[in-house]
Amino acid sequence: MKNFFKIIALIFLVLSVSSCTSISRGITEAIINQEDVDNRKCEIKGSPFYGVNKNLEKQKIDGKKTKILMVHGVGDHIPGHSTKLSDNLMQELGMNVMQEKYKDITIMASKELDPLDDTKLPLANLRITRHLNKERNKEILFYEITWSPITIPEKELIAFDSSGEYSFKRAGLNQLMKEFFNENITDPMIYLGPKRDKIRSAVTQSICVMLSNDWADLNDGEEVTCNPFTMKVKKVKDDNLIFLTHSLGSRIAVDTAQFILEKALASKTAGNQQVVSILRNKTIPIYMLANQLPLLQVGQDNPKITNQINDYCKQDGTKYNDKLLEQLLIIAFTDPNDILSYAIPPKFAEKSLDSRLCPKVLNVNLNVAKVTSIPGLGTVANPADAHNNYEADERVLKIIANGIGTDSTDELVKSKCKWVEMISD
Numbered sequence: 001m002k003n004f005f006k007i008i009a010l011i012f013l014v015l016s017v018s019s020c021t022s023i024s025r026g027i028t029e030a031i032i033n034q035e036d037v038d039n040r041k042c043e044i045k046g047s048p049f050y051g052v053n054k055n056l057e058k059q060k061i062d063g064k065k066t067k068i069l070m071v072h073g074v075g076d077h078i079p080g081h082s083t084k085l086s087d088n089l090m091q092e093l094g095m096n097v098m099q100e101k102y103k104d105i106t107i108m109a110s111k112e113l114d115p116l117d118d119t120k121l122p123l124a125n126l127r128i129t130r131h132l133n134k135e136r137n138k139e140i141l142f143y144e145i146t147w148s149p150i151t152i153p154e155k156e157l158i159a160f161d162s163s164g165e166y167s168f169k170r171a172g173l174n175q176l177m178k179e180f181f182n183e184n185i186t187d188p189m190i191y192l193g194p195k196r197d198k199i200r201s202a203v204t205q206s207i208c209v210m211l212s213n214d215w216a217d218l219n220d221g222e223e224v225t226c227n228p229f230t231m232k233v234k235k236v237k238d239d240n241l242i243f244l245t246h247s248l249g250s251r252i253a254v255d256t257a258q259f260i261l262e263k264a265l266a267s268k269t270a271g272n273q274q275v276v277s278i279l280r281n282k283t284i285p286i287y288m289l290a291n292q293l294p295l296l297q298v299g300q301d302n303p304k305i306t307n308q309i310n311d312y313c314k315q316d317g318t319k320y321n322d323k324l325l326e327q328l329l330i331i332a333f334t335d336p337n338d339i340l341s342y343a344i345p346p347k348f349a350e351k352s353l354d355s356r357l358c359p360k361v362l363n364v365n366l367n368v369a370k371v372t373s374i375p376g377l378g379t380v381a382n383p384a385d386a387h388n389n390y391e392a393d394e395r396v397l398k399i400i401a402n403g404i405g406t407d408s409t410d411e412l413v414k415s416k417c418k419w420v421e422m423i424s425d
Contacts, residue, residue, distance in 0.1 A: 070145065113201040187248055
């Protein structure tokens with residue numbers, strides 16, 4: 001799983017031992033010959049939308065700041081895990097000036113957000129980097145949360161399986177597969193259990209830090225607890241909030257957004273009611289890489305308010321004044337060859353997302369991993385690459401930066417991707 005060419009080498013070896021050298025030679029030649037051929041597909045279905053660049057252009061007029069929160073998914077992560085993605089995205093956005101030193105914030109346990117947690121222990125790391133354009137009239141604060149410290153201790157229960165006592169008894173390919181499953185498949189199971197509140201608390205506090213502070217307000221090495229229900233109203237109004245998620249992070253981000261909005265709605269304080277009023281006029285985009293929303297909805301209860309999007313989200317709707325957001329814009333990126341990711345079917349938003357969030361879904365189905373044709377065996381793509389290679393895919397970066405179906409859409413996306421505009425009426 002971790003190394004596609006190990007698998008190919010194994011196939012080559014098996015065929016060689018079987019005296020099928022001519023076939024194995026054909027396989028090798030087929031792989032080599034296809035290395036320079038970009039046969040990856042790209043299809044986009046949904047309504048037109050502007051990307052991050054639109055927010056940046058507005059900054060020159062209204063001065064609002066753009067803040068991006070990256071929420072990682074399955075697997076064990078350490079701070080800095082999103083550096084490649086953020087560097088490539090900033091390059092695409094023309095944000096080529098960077099503050100020399102980043103700031104690491106430690107998110108602590110909060111009994112206010114997780115009543116069962118009175119440990120006062122660290123939950124997650126929040127790393128903030130500051131990016132500017134050469135003219136210094138555009139600014140992005142990039143927030144990267146690392147919540148793996150919550151789940152890593154839970155995985156110790158099966159850590160023995162990777163020890164020499166067990167691993168040496170397995171075939172090489174099977175060991176690679178077992179390592180992949182032990183490290184990645186366990187995280188969704190942990191999230192759907194009691195640790196969900198801790199992870200949600202960590203992301204909730206990260207959003208709170210993001211909306212309550214600017215760069216100058218943050219201190220490197222600081223330990224914080226941040227209650228989003230005491231946020232500064234002006235920050236919520238003035239900042240453009242964007243989510244960027246990977247795999248399990250998609251589910252976490254949606255759950256956390258709903259948690260914050262419902263808690264704010266239930267509060268009767270003037271400040272929270274003002275926050276709710278501001279958010280009702282805000283569109284929040286979530287760019288989901290290797291999205292897992294449908295997978296993690298299996299076996300879970302649907303929200304209490306569903307199948308009423310028109311009532312809450314259309315201006316002539318009977319419940320328009322009770323919506324929680326202007327729009328939750330979900331741009332779901334999925335490689336069909338990723339065994340851990342799923343596209344979002346048309347009716348999912350109606351049935352499985354809270355109607356008050358006014359969810360709008362756009363699916364980007366594309367191959368981020370190359371598909372190779374092997375004579376006699378059919379086509380194959382590395383599942384690990386299909387799950388992780390979004391950060392270096394030019395089409396993905398340009399869609400995030402410039403959207404689709406508008407005058408800002410990049411020419412490469414127009415030429416490499418098929419766009420099908422979807423309408424609701």
